[in-house]
Amino acid sequence: MRLNYPVSVKIVRVPCTGKIDILHILRAFEKGADGVYCVGCMEGDCHYNSGNFRARKRVEQAQKLLDAIGVGGERVQMYNLSSSEAPQFVRYAQEMYDRILQMGPNPVKLAKKKQAA
Numbered sequence: 001m002r003l004n005y006p007v008s009v010k011i012v013r014v015p016c017t018g019k020i021d022i023l024h025i026l027r028a029f030e031k032g033a034d035g036v037y038c039v040g041c042m043e044g045d046c047h048y049n050s051g052n053f054r055a056r057k058r059v060e061q062a063q064k065l066l067d068a069i070g071v072g073g074e075r076v077q078m079y080n081l082s083s084s085e086a087p088q089f090v091r092y093a094q095e096m097y098d099r100i101l102q103m104g105p106n107p108v109k110l111a112k113k114k115q116a117a
Contacts, residue, residue, distance in 0.1 A: 003086050005093035017041070017078075018051020025062040025076060032109045035100040036062075037077040039089060045082070052080060071107050075100065 017040030028036050040052035056078045063073030079092045
């Protein structure tokens with residue numbers, strides 16, 4: 001089964017979503033990402049015990065920070081699914097892609113372009 005998701009979605013693999021730090025999320029925006037979403041194990045089913053709970057907490061912190069600085073916290077989301085749910089992964093990718101299209105480009109990226117001009 002070959003599933004397609006938007007080509008602009010870049011996948012960064014980590015051993016566990018619990019390894020994602022809030023700085024990784026913020027750095028993605030600094031480098032020009034328009035949105036970030038983390039996909040982890042089902043809650044309560046993490047191979048590393050509580051990694052997905054730590055990731056959710058960090059995503060929520062990033063949302064608050066991005067809201068505070070005017071970038072928009074809804075540009076960051078956390079999803080949970082099992083490895084056998086590839087069609088659901090594609091739906092999440094498309095959902096996030098559509099959300100970002102509606103919101104427009106990352107304001108940080110736009111500000112950098114104005115400074116460079």
